[in-house]
Amino acid sequence: MSSQLSIVGGGMVGACLALALQPFARQAGWRIRLVEAHPPGDKVQTSYDARATALSHGSRLLLERLGVWQALAQGAEPIRHIHVSDRGHPGITRLDAHQEGVPALGYVVENALLGQVLLSALDREVVEWLAPARVVRLQAQVGGYALDIEQQGQLSQLETDLLVLADGGRSGLLDQLGVHREVKPYGQAAIIANVSSAEGHNSVAYERFTQSGPLALLPLSSKRSALVWTLPEDQAAEVAALPDPLFLARLQEAFGYRMGALTQVGARACYPLQLIEAQEQVRPHLVVLGNAAHSLHPIAGQGFNLSLRDTLALADTLIAAGRQQRLPGDLAVLQEYLQRQQRDQRQTVAFSDYLTRLFSNSQPLLTIGRNLGLLGLDLLPPARRLFARQAMGLKA
Known part of the structure; x- marks a missing residue:
């Protein structure tokens, strides 16, 4: 059963998803398309200011x-x-x-x-790389989506059975689709x-x-x-x-x-x-992933790590569905992925948001409370271990 999967956003999240799906896609005859606005670098550019x-x-x-x-x-x-x-x-x-x-x-x-290693691991016979290219319009249709893509000044239309939007926290494509995002500055x-x-x-x-x-x-x-x-x-x-x-x-x-x-x-x-959360992460034939789904405060270092866990969970769900001869764009399949990840997402977003708000507040009672909390974590190994496992991205 051949399927066409299109990932808009060829950054770290999009490339990880393509890489996770690649072995099964090769066996099942799936085609994966990565659409990225920026051209891939030819080599690692090392400098003092490298991000x-x-x-x-x-x-x-x-x-x-x-x-x-x-x-x-x-x-x-x-x-x-x-x-x-x-x-x-x-x-x-x-x-x-x-x-x-x-x-x-x-x-x-x-x-x-990180980007070079991920892109180098992709099999171009399975993963088609369109870059620099920009999706200018999306249209839901029976069985998938139609994409209008601009590449080198030329417009073309492609169809896909499953569309994954992994194009970042300021995705204009979500606005096109009417996907509301809750923003907490x-x-x-x-x-x-x-x-x-x-x-x-x-x-x-x-x-x-x-x-x-x-x-x-x-x-x-x-x-x-x-x-x-x-x-x-x-x-x-x-x-x-x-x-x-x-x-x-x-x-x-x-x-x-x-x-x-x-x-x-x-x-x-x-x-x-800002804390930005998409109010819909799945629709029939559509998944919102990475910063497009949830952008977190960077201080707790949870953003990409949560997105990577989402990515591998989505890949596992799609592969399991493919082995059962289920279509990757079926809403029931995509809801299985979301149900699998919702607890992790809620806990991680809450952990990041709570730390940010707690430690950005100078009210005396909160200051005393958080310092007692820090001392307690340092003195109580079980509590410290729970905190450490959250920080390490592991289940408690």
Whole structure:
């Protein structure tokens, strides 16, 4: 039973889905089409300012399933310790990979390497790659969707049995389809940059909660750390634009000296933070995936890891349906996927949102409560283990 599957968005989520489906698609005669607006890079572009993604231990296990972890491992910086603190208060929690029985709590991988490894693993006889190409119009029809695609100034129409929208949190295609998204602004913006320090990170990921918002420094190669610094929206752009010495001084004041003096900062990006959730993730012949389905605050590092779990669950559901001679676009099949993932999605979104709101609030009673909570996690191994397993993307 031949089927045509189209994935709009050839980034990390879309490429992972194509890769997960690829072996069964080869056997079943399915055709997979990846439509991506940006041309694929020919090689990894390494630079001081290279952007990176935090992968949980659970995501490592899923990438091993996909057969790509070995290629990623040499460029992945391990997180062996996590240090969570509240600036100006005694509450501290420490997580340790050895205590959790894993080689690392997570890893930080530069996006360019992750993208190259995923795309290199695709079989072009099974996965058709359209890039740069843009879907300008979608139309539901009997048995699937029609896609109007613009490529090199030319328009063409393609049909698909299953359409997966994985084109990011600002997907205009969802608007075309009338898929409502619930948006909860945090009143914060994130400054993203890479920084270096005199003493290096020693494989520690730092989560630091300040009066102005959460701050994270994640370990990268060459003594660099990936910074995610959340500030009130009306301050962030001004801080991001400071000259390097003034920016480092402000960051040092907020973070402290756990890595010694901060010595270098690269280019800064700044964007507003919101919790965005699509109110529909499945329709007949349609799945919304990745940031298009749910965009989370970056401070807890849960966004891509949740999307990867969704992706593998969707692939497993589609493959199981294919083996039963069921059509991949059947609503009943897609609802099985969603029911399978709803608990994980709700727990992860709630965990991320709760941490963000709790540690962005300076009310005295909440400050006392969260510090008692951090101390309790540090002193009570069972509670710390539950927290660690959530952070690692594992079931409690």
